[in-house]
Every structure is written in C-alpha cells, then in structure tokens.
Amino acid sequence: NAGVTQTPKFRVLKTGQSMTLLCAQDMNHEYMYWYRQDPGMGLRLIHYSVGEGTTAKGEVPDGYNVSRLKKQNFLLGLESAAPSQTSVYFCASSFPGGNEQYFGPGTRLTVT
Amino acid sequence: SQQGEEDPQALSIQEGENATMNCSYKTSINNLQWYRQNSGRGLVHLILIRSNEREKHSGRLRVTLDTSKKSSSLLITASRAADTASYFCATDPELTDSWGKLQFGAGTQVVVTP
Numbered sequence: 001n002a003g004v005t006q007t008p009k010f011r012v013l014k015t016g017q018s019m020t021l022l023c024a025q026d027m028n029h030e031y032m033y034w035y036r037q038d039p040g041m042g043l044r045l046i047h048y049s050v051g052e053g054t055t056a057k058g059e060v061p062d063g064y065n066v067s068r069l070k071k072q073n074f075l076l077g078l079e080s081a082a083p084s085q086t087s088v089y090f091c092a093s094s095f096p097g098g099n100e101q102y103f104g105p106g107t108r109l110t111v112t
Numbered sequence: 113s114q115q116g117e118e119d120p121q122a123l124s125i126q127e128g129e130n131a132t133m134n135c136s137y138k139t140s141i142n143n144l145q146w147y148r149q150n151s152g153r154g155l156v157h158l159i160l161i162r163s164n165e166r167e168k169h170s171g172r173l174r175v176t177l178d179t180s181k182k183s184s185s186l187l188i189t190a191s192r193a194a195d196t197a198s199y200f201c202a203t204d205p206e207l208t209d210s211w212g213k214l215q216f217g218a219g220t221q222v223v224v225t226p
Contacts, residue, residue: 004154035216042200043155043216058213090154098142098204098214103154 001026006091006104013081013111021076021107023091031094032074033058033101034066036087043090049074050096081111116144116201116217124223131188133220135201136181142204144177144184145214149198158186158199163206191224198222 004025013019023032030051035043045058047066055066063085065077074093078085088108092101119134135144143162147155161168161177161184168175174187188195198221202214 040218042218045213048213092155100145100157100160101155101214103156105154106152 003027004091004093004102004104006089006107008107009105010108011110013078013109015082015111017081018077018079019081019109020078021089021091021109023074023076023093023104024072025074025091025093025102026072027093027102028071029093029102030071030096032068033092033094034064034074034076035090035092036060036085037090037106038087046076046089081109083111085109086111116203116215118199118201118217118220120220121218122221122223124225125191127192127224127226129191129224131191131195131222131224133186133199133222135184135186135217137184137201137203137215138182139203140206141179142206144175145202145204146173146175146184146186147200147202147216149200149219151197155200188222191222193224193226196222196224 007022033048034046044060049055049068052071067075088106090106091104094101116135116137145160146158149155159170161175172189177184198219200219202216
C-alpha cells in the first residue's frame with residue numbers, strides 16, 4: 001500500500017497564478033483533509049470531506065477550493081495565489097470519527 | 113483555533129534519557145492523540161487515548177490523560193537519536209457537530225544527542 005500520496009512535492013508560484021494539489025489514498029478511507037502547517041502554528045484545517053462528492057470548510061478556507069469526485073482523491077485548488085499562502089500543505093485521511101489520521105509527505109509551496 | 117498546547121516548546125536530551133512533554137486542552141474530548149513529525153516529513157500517528165482511559169503504553173511510549181485537569185503527557189523512555197522529531201498532541205473535541213475534526217497543538221521539538 002502506498003498510503004497517502006501527494007503531488008507535487010515542491011512548487012513555486014507567482015502571485016496570482018493558480019494550481020491544484022492532488023492527494024490520493026489507497027486505504028478506502030471515507031474522510032479526507034487538507035491542512036497547512038506554518039512555523040510555530042501547528043496544523044490548521046483548510047477543508048475536509050466526509051465522503052465522495054461532499055466537502056466542507058475548515059478553520060482557514062479562504063482562498064482555497066476543493067473537490068472530491070472520487071473516494072480516493074481529494075484535490076486542493078488555489079485560484080489566485082498570494083504570498084500568505086506560502087506554507088507546507090498536508091493531506092490526511094481516516095476512517096469515520098475521531099480516529100487516527102494518516103498523513104501524506106506534504107507539498108512545500110512558495111508564492112513570490 | 114488550537115485546542116491543545118504542548119509544553120515545553122523545545123526539549124534537548126541525551127541518548128538514554130527520558131523525554132516528557134505535556135499537552136493541555138480547553139474543552140471536553142472524546143480522545144487525545146499524539147503524533148510524531150520527522151523533519152521534512154508528514155505526521156505519523158503514535159498513540160490514541162480515549163477519555164475514559166488514564167494511561168496507555170506502546171513500546172517505549174507512555175501516555176497519561178487527566179480529564180479533570182484537561183491535560184496529557186507523553187513520556188519517551190530510553191530515548192534514541194532516531195526519536196529526534198516534533199511531537200504534536202491532537203484532540204477530538206466532544207462537540208455536537210464534531211465528526212472527528214482533530215485540533216492540533218503547535219508541537220514540542222525534541223532533539224536527542226548521542
């Protein structure tokens with residue numbers, strides 16, 4: 001099993017550009033999450049999904065959109081990147097409820 | 113918002129010593145979890161303790177939970193250089209709209225020197 005994978009691993013964007021981060025899991029998990037991690041702030045939830053075709057806002061959703069067209073994939077989009085979105089982005093998945101989450105390796109995004 | 117706050121923010125110890133870090137939280141919880149993050153990597157789940165449990169062990173890890181004080185501790189015994197990492201606590205709040213949305217603290221950076 002590959003677990004949770006994320007692409008790309010690194011990306012540099014200019015302000016105003018757009019991009020999509022892809023997360024894939026092969027554990028048949030219902031729930032998937034996107035977090036961002038900034039120095040000294042731990043993880044903050046951006047968006048999450050409790051099943052195929054459903055998404056919801058987390059703690060810091062502004063400037064991001066998501067889609068969950070297939071159970072195994074969760075996409076995070078930035079329509080118009082801003083320097084404040086420079087961060088490390090982690091995808092995670094889990095079975096329903098407050099169970100352990102499995103994390104991907106992260107995407108380091110820099111917006112100049 | 114961060115539910116859990118770890119203490120200390122950083123910890124430096126020598127191999128063979130024990131490392132203890134604490135987590136405090138604000139609201140009632142269903143469970144509390146500890147994760148490890150090696151530099152440049154994703155988080156890895158270490159242990160989950162439910163609100164009706166007081167202590168749990170996993171290998172060299174010992175976790176305690178005191179719901180009356182809203183606090184937890186993680187003890188790593190006989191530390192090794194490979195234990196160098198950041199450690200995060202995460203809580204599953206006992207809220208009516210809670211569906212398993214974990215809240216993470218800012219982490220404790222542990223450095224174990226040979």
